Amino acid sequence: MKKGDATRTTILDRATTLARTVGLEGLTIGQLATALELSKSGLFAHFGSKEALQIAVIEHARDRFVSEVIAPALKVSRGTPRLRALVDRWMKWGEDACVFVQLSAELDDRPGPARDAVAATIRDWMDALATAAKIAVDEGHLRADTDPKQLAFELYGVMLAYHTVGRLLGDPKGAARARRAIDALLARAA
Amino acid sequence: MKKGDATRTTILDRATTLARTVGLEGLTIGQLATALELSKSGLFAHFGSKEALQIAVIEHARDRFVSEVIAPALKVSRGTPRLRALVDRWMKWGEDACVFVQLSAELDDRPGPARDAVAATIRDWMDALATAAKIAVDEGHLRADTDPKQLAFELYGVMLAYHTVGRLLGDPKGAARARRAIDALLARAA
Numbered sequence: 001m002k003k004g005d006a007t008r009t010t011i012l013d014r015a016t017t018l019a020r021t022v023g024l025e026g027l028t029i030g031q032l033a034t035a036l037e038l039s040k041s042g043l044f045a046h047f048g049s050k051e052a053l054q055i056a057v058i059e060h061a062r063d064r065f066v067s068e069v070i071a072p073a074l075k076v077s078r079g080t081p082r083l084r085a086l087v088d089r090w091m092k093w094g095e096d097a098c099v100f101v102q103l104s105a106e107l108d109d110r111p112g113p114a115r116d117a118v119a120a121t122i123r124d125w126m127d128a129l130a131t132a133a134k135i136a137v138d139e140g141h142l143r144a145d146t147d148p149k150q151l152a153f154e155l156y157g158v159m160l161a162y163h164t165v166g167r168l169l170g171d172p173k174g175a176a177r178a179r180r181a182i183d184a185l186l187a188r189a190a
Numbered sequence: 191m192k193k194g195d196a197t198r199t200t201i202l203d204r205a206t207t208l209a210r211t212v213g214l215e216g217l218t219i220g221q222l223a224t225a226l227e228l229s230k231s232g233l234f235a236h237f238g239s240k241e242a243l244q245i246a247v248i249e250h251a252r253d254r255f256v257s258e259v260i261a262p263a264l265k266v267s268r269g270t271p272r273l274r275a276l277v278d279r280w281m282k283w284g285e286d287a288c289v290f291v292q293l294s295a296e297l298d299d300r301p302g303p304a305r306d307a308v309a310a311t312i313r314d315w316m317d318a319l320a321t322a323a324k325i326a327v328d329e330g331h332l333r334a335d336t337d338p339k340q341l342a343f344e345l346y347g348v349m350l351a352y353h354t355v356g357r358l359l360g361d362p363k364g365a366a367r368a369r370r371a372i373d374a375l376l377a378r379a380a
Contacts, residue, residue, distance in 0.1 A: 118358065
């Protein structure tokens with residue numbers, strides 16, 4: 001990794017954390033500069049505009065999701081083991097908080113490039129989940145009448161409930177409930 | 191309804207709509223005054239502070255949820271029919287958008303009275319769902335080993351996925367997927 005990349009990663013990690021409390025729309029280059037003790041003009045030179053910073057934050061989160069959740073699971077053997085690996089890593093990803101859950105809710109009523117970038121990321125992820133489910137059907141691990149997209153939709157719902165129950169309601173049982181729900185979904189399809 | 195109440199309802203309906211795009215934190219009394227063509231001082235007199243306005247918006251949404259979703263379903267006969275009525279009305283409520291989904295994501299990292307009010311509303315709602323499921327167990331409509339709180343959690347997840355898939359991804363199949371998922375959950379418990 002080049003020095004410039006490391007700086008960019010540091011900046012975007014901090015921007016993601018900041019966006020958690022102030023929202024993506026509330027995130028300003030000035031505020032980020034203060035938080036990082038960098039010059040505002042330097043950050044402007046880096047990102048050019050607030051909108052470019054927003055897109056960079058989303059792409060940074062997407063890249064992290066791909067490398068922490070998707071890439072390692074693709075090394076697991078095809079079928080239910082890989083689907084399980086995806087779901088397990090997804091749960092781990094959302095343990096603290098999932099930036100995409102926040103961004104979905106914040107941006108769903110705000111048309112523009114940021115909303116499009118979040119929607120594309122979530123669409124890609126649901127496609128990846130459905131593909132893994134389809135492979136599990138092809139491998140004979142899941143029943144032939146399983147609808148992979150429906151299963152992806154239902155798994156997604158469990159994760160969203162896990163996020164809300166854990167983050168907002170502070171219910172420590174959220175993870176156990178999510179695991180039970182996932183087990184039931186996969187058992188029903190097996 | 192007194193005239194003052196009608197005005198308050200109009201103001202809070204508009205505030206809820208505004209909060210959808212700017213967030214609850216982005217909602218200001220000045221902006222709301224402009225949108226409603228009312229004086230800023232008059233609105234201040236009404237709510238006293240931005241925080242009081244936020245709480246009023248949340249309580250207004252909660253009251254609407256109770257009268258549109260919960261109250262009518264309580265008139266339906268006990269057991270699965272009532273549980274179904276709750277879920278059907280919940281889907282109708284979320285058809286356009288659910289303000290609580292947005293508020294959950296916006297506030298989960300912002301401790302304070304607004305966050306507490308949203309969390310209390312969602313907790314009450316999940317308790318109401320679990321109670322309806324428990325009654326369905328007691329009436330012999332659902333299996334004795336059904337965990338009412340787990341079922342409420344799983345139904346909640348379906349609704350969250352429905353919301354995201356419909357609102358953010360604009361997938362017209364969201365409602366059909368949600369209905370299938372709900373049917374499968376209730377069939378599994380029956």
